Amino acid sequence: MMPINNLSTLSMVALNTSDPQQMRGIGTQLETLTGNSSTLSSEDIGYSSGIINKLTTVSIESHTGIINTMDKVKIFKSIVSTVNNIVKVEPGKIDPQFGKNISLNLETLATSFTGDGEEREDYGSILQIMEDGLSVVVGCPERPDQALAFAALNQGRELYLGPLDNFPDKESTLRVVIPSSALDIVPSGSALPPNQSQCQERQTSFIFYKSPILFQDDGLDKDTAVATAVVSANLGGPANEPLAGEPVTLTFQLSIDSTGAWLKPTCVYWSYGKGGWATDGCYLDTDVTDLMTNVVQCKCTHLTNFAVLVSRSAFKSSQPADKALSIITYIGCTLSAIALIGSMATIASFKAMRARRHNRIVFLLSMDMLLAIVFFVFGIRTATSSPNICTVIALLLHFLFLLMFSLTSLEAIMLYKQIVDIFGMFQGFTIKILLLLTAGVPFCIVFLAAAITKLSAHGNSKYCWITENGVFYGSFIAPMCVSLLTNIAVLVRVTVALHGHGSAVSSSIKTTNTSSVSYLLRVVVSLSVLLGISWLFGALVAVYDHLALQYIFAITNTLQGLGIFVHVSRDAEVRAAWRKSITSVLSQDTNSAAVHRSSSKSSRIALTLQRQSPHTSSFGTFRRSTASEQTTKSDTREDAGPPGDLPTPITLSEQNQSSVFILKAPSEGPNQQADSV
Structure with missing residues (x-):
């Protein structure tokens, strides 16, 4: 075939021929003419789309005379190479309709390619084509009793197709697991149609698109975009046909850093009928999805092209939001650490303060929070280079935060007994039991979480914290919510008691203007800080991860230590003790100065x-x-x-x-x- 210098002429030639040899030449020239992606125009991509459509049609029609595997593979490779060139152009150059036609033809060609019934033992690849932006694998699983896994490894530079049990221990950009129930299409001993092999009946095809540029949905909100690679998975049957048995599992690595994002990811598939992304039959597996590590897992009841959508505004704002939140966190933690040291020093310096049970609990709470701040600031990210140290820090942070919740609940119980149920104060033995439970319950929760997960849920390459959602919600969020509900109930009851006449304590305090709104407001704010009510925003962030809630949580929570110091310093005995100490020091300084002046004057x-x-x-x-x-x-x-x-x-x-x-x-x-x- 004579060389052709432009895609428009090549398109005219392709439309007017069906000769197998000419079609091979057209495929080769198409690959060459699209080799320089930067020079391709929208018209060039349109011509290429038409040529690909004609090559696909010729390849799958038996009457054309293309009957040998070599011809089919040659045309297939030319099409894949051409599509690989097209996906590198700027997004605005690809018309959505052209992108839809190109991906549909490629998927149709992969699904229909059988290698003339070539058999493989166990799992085998009939065809594997790898490009830097696009890869295609056609496989033939002979053992439907095992789940089939397909994965793009090492940023898509390697592909795996085989049993799930033999899956390599390598980082994967995406992974597709088809259950054995979906592979058992032909029961054992069943007769196959004429000229159709067992391999052809169970044939699988996978296409891995590093870029979603071919899948442009005009119906998407302007703040929503595809955040993962796109994978096409097919068993040879019609697209979107429901699978028998268990759903297919798809694990994606987000192509953007989602640690600053506050919108949940959405599992979607490409609907050729709709011409856009849809969610029918796909859902997010929240037990495995971990945005801290940019891992999203989806489950779908059918096979087609899959991806994950996230908010564009979320990841555009992630870096500045992360920076602002980090600054707030470090400043707040520094102020809280200094304030907590001041609180402990105040309580330890005065015997009258140490004698009060309430202050001893506040001292323990301050020490616990100070240790948590130190491990959080200096260990949650800096220790990731050492997996063992990272795991230890994650376990310590888990325990220290749970102990903090436990101590705030103990303080709430003591406050209730002191103000509301004043005739039922705890005795010494009961206090010891409560202290034992205060430390023992958090320890047991952390121990069970670590034992059940075999330490796999604490620490990863990015954070020294809980890394599995199930463990996070079950062993951290749930105890936190129990503590918060207890503390909020006590806070409401104490506020009512101070405002009303039902409590002897409240009635005695009412002579000092307890009925004023400002007094009650000071009481509520002070007790809210002491009881850790600010963690309510943390619970809301875990459920609805909105940026505004993150800012509120970061500000209120990191300044909790400063609030505790203010609470301690507002105590009348503390103020009196500090006033006496300061007066004594100033008096000594004044007397020394007077003595010096008097001695000099008397000598003169x-x-x-x-x-x-x-x-x-x-x-x-x-x-x-x-x-x-x-x-x-x-x-x-x-x-x-x-x-x-x-x-x-x-x-x-x-x-x-x-x-x-x-x-x-x-x-x-x-x-x-x-x-x-």
């Missing part, structure tokens, strides 16, 4: 008097003397001792001074004190 005065007047009283009283008194006083001073000695006590009084300084003599010690009156 004494030196001046010694130089100007040789007369002084034996009792050390200096005053202005008359001339007649100076002789007597001079005699007295001569008997008193050397002129440099200052007797005890020394009192200085001058008419032009408004203050009197009383000094202790040097003989009493070097530390002189002065009081200003």
Whole structure:
């Protein structure tokens, strides 16, 4: 066949011929003309779509004379290579109708390709074509008693088709598992139609599209897009035909980072009749789906082209949202850590504070939260390089957070007994039992979760935290919700008791304006922080992962430690103790300064008097003397001792001074004190 330089001419030639040899040449030239994807226009893609349609038609029609496998494989490879070139163009160049025609022809060709009934033992590939953007595998499973697995490994650079039991231990971009019940199409001993082999009846075909560019749905919301590769899976029967028995399982690796996304993924399939994505018969497997690792698992009751949709706004906003949330988290955790240290120091510094049972619980809660913050900030991501250390940190965080919930519930129970049920206070033995349960229940939950999952649910390559949704909801969210419901119930009951007349405590406090809204508001806010009510937003985020809830949860939760410090410092005994300590320190500083000033001044005065007047009283009283008194006083001073000695006590009084300084003599010690009156 003569070389053709443009796709429009090649299209005209293809439409007017059905010769097998010419069709092989047309396929080769089509592959060549589409080799430079950057130069392809929308018209070129339209011509290519028409040529592919003609090649597919010729390949599957028996009357054309293309009967040998070599011709079929050659045309098939040319089509796959051409489609691989087309999927690399810019999205705007492919008309949705052209994309639909190209994918439908490729799927039809893969489904109808049988290799002339060539048999394989066990699972075998009749045909495998791999390109950098597109791969096709046609297989023939001979043993329907085992589930069939197809996977794209190492970012699509490797393909696997075989028994699920022999699945390689490699990272997969996607995986399709067809149950054995769907493969058992022909019962043992049944007669097959003429010229049809057992392999042909159970033939499977898979097409792996790295890009979803051929599947453009005009009906999608502008904020929604395909976030995974697209996989076509067929058993040779009609598309969307219901499967017998169990559904097919599809596991996708999201092509975007979904850790900042707040919308749930949606499992979809491509409906050629609708010309877009649909959800009938497909659903999300929430037990396996883990957005923290970008893994989404779907189950569908039929076979066709599958993918996962997510919100475009979610992953466009993921990086700035992640950055903002990280900044809020680190700032809040730093402030809370400092505040928690202050709370523990306050309680430990005063004996009266340590003696109160409530404060001891707050001390334990502060210590637990401080440890959780330290492990969270320094370990939840930084320790992922060491799997063993990461698992230990995940287990510790799991336990510390559950212990925090347990301690807040214990505080709630004690608060209820103190304010509402004041005649039923716990005794010492009961308190010990409660403390044992407070620590024991979280430990048992973490131990059971680790034992059941064999530590596989704690820690992965991205986070040192719970990595399986079932474990996360069962061993973390559920206990958290129980604690929150308990604490909220106590908070409501205590608020009512303080506001009403039914409690003796509330009635005694009402004399200090307890009926005011501001007082009750302060009480509710303070107790809400202490009882960890801010974790209610965490429960809402787990159910409805909206960005606004994430911001509220990050702000309120990371500042919980600061709120506890405010709660502790508002205690009247704490304020009195701190005031006394601060006053004592300031008093010591003031006295020391006064002593220094007085000592210097008294030394200067004494030196001046010694130089100007040789007369002084034996009792050390200096005053202005008359001339007649100076002789007597001079005699007295001569008997008193050397002129440099200052007797005890020394009192200085001058008419032009408004203050009197009383000094202790040097003989009493070097530390002189002065009081200003």
